Amino acid sequence: MPLVDIQLIEGVFTPEQKREMIEKVTDTMVAIEGEAMRGVTWVRVQELGSGEWGIGGKALSTADVKALQGMPAPQKG
C-alpha cells in the first residue's frame, strides 16, 4: 500500500543516487510499517524541468540547486 513519490529537479542527482533514494526510502518505510509490507511498498522518482520549480516566485534552475548543495550546512537550532 504505501505509495511514496519523490519529486526532484532534473540533472541534480545521478541515476545511482536516484536508485539509492528508491532503496533507502523503501527500507525506511518498511522499518516503520513492518517487513510484510515490502512487496506492496512502491517508491517512485519523478523529475521536473530546470526552471519549472518556483520558491517564493523565483524559478529554480538545476544550477541553483547545485549551488545550494555546495553551501555549508546551516546550524541546526
Place this chain on the structure above:
Amino acid sequence: MPLVDIQLIEGVFTPEQKREMIEKVTDTMVAIEGEAMRGVTWVRVQELGSGEWGIGGKALSTADVKALQGMPAPQKG
C-alpha cells in the same frame, strides 16, 4: 469533474495503446457516472522514466515490465 490520471513506465505501451486507454477508461467512467458527464471527464496519461518506479525497493526498468507482460497470466483464485 472526474479527473483520471494513468501513470505508466515509458516505452512499455505504444501511442495507439495510450490513446486506447484514454478512450476506454473514459467510456468506463461515463458508463458509471452518466453520459451527461462526458464533456467534463478528463483522462490523462503520464510516463515515468525506466528505473524510476520501485516495487519493494527494486527499480523497475522498461525491460522488466515487458518481461512481466510476457509471463502467462496467474490463476485467479
Place this chain on the structure above:
Amino acid sequence: MPLVDIQLIEGVFTPEQKREMIEKVTDTMVAIEGEAMRGVTWVRVQELGSGEWGIGGKALSTADVKALQGMPAPQKG
C-alpha cells in the same frame, strides 16, 4: 505498474459506485496491458470537498454535479 488515480467531488457517488469504478477501470486497463499485469495494477479513488473544484473560476458543489448528471446527454457529433 500502472497507477490509476480517479478524483471525484465528495458526495456525488455511492460507495458501491466507487467500488465499481475500481473494478471496471482495472478490467479496462488489464484488457489493454495484458492479464499478467493485474496484480500490479493499482486503481485508487480520492474525493475533494464540495466547492473545492473550480471550472473556469466557478467552484463546483456536490449539488452542481448532481444537477449536471441529471441533464440529458448532449448530442455526440
Place this chain on the structure above:
Amino acid sequence: MPLVDIQLIEGVFTPEQKREMIEKVTDTMVAIEGEAMRGVTWVRVQELGSGEWGIGGKALSTADVKALQGMPAPQKG
C-alpha cells in the same frame, strides 16, 4: 506551505510564459495568504505530452490547444 502545481500540455507555452505563471500565481497566492508566507510558497509547472490529455475521451494535441487559444473568447454570461 502552499504548494501549487500547474499542469500544461508541452509546446503550448513559451519558457517566458511559464516563468510568468510561476511569478504571477505566487503573487496571487501571497496576496491572499499574507506576505509572510512567500518563502514557503512553492509554485511548479509540469508538462504532459501532446496527445496524453483526454477531454471526453478525445486526446488533445499541442495543435488542438493552439487552435483553441486562437478562438474568439466565448461570451461570459
Place this chain on the structure above:
Amino acid sequence: MPLVDIQLIEGVFTPEQKREMIEKVTDTMVAIEGEAMRGVTWVRVQELGSGEWGIGGKALSTADVKALQGMPAPQKG
C-alpha cells in the same frame, strides 16, 4: 487544459479565502493563456491534515502556519 492544484494545511484558510484562491488563480492563468481557455481551466484546492506536512523533518501544525502568517513580512532583497 491547464489543471492547477493548490494544496494547503486544513484550518488555515476560510471557505471564502479558498473560493477567492480559485477565482483569482483562474483569472491569473487566463490572463496569460488567453480568455478562450477559461472554460477548460480547472483550479482545485486540497487540504492536508495538521501535522502531516513536514518541512526539514518538522511536522507543521495548523497553529504553526497561523503563527507564521502573523510574523511581519521578511524584507525582500
Place this chain on the structure above:
Amino acid sequence: MPLVDIQLIEGVFTPEQKREMIEKVTDTMVAIEGEAMRGVTWVRVQELGSGEWGIGGKALSTADVKALQGMPAPQKG
C-alpha cells in the same frame, strides 16, 4: 527542493508513526542530497479512505492492510 509525498490508507498508522515517517524519510533524503538541502526538503503524509485503494481490482480496507501487516515477512530471494 525535493518533495516527498507518502500516501497511506487511513487508520493503519498512528499519528506517532506518521510523524516518524516524516522525520526518518527526511533524514534518509538529506543523507543522499546533502545537509544543506534540509530546509527545502518537504515530506508530506496523505491518507486515502478505507476501500478506496484497489490492487488488482480488489478494494483494500484498513482491516485488510492490518491483516497483511500481521503476516510473517515473506522470504527475500
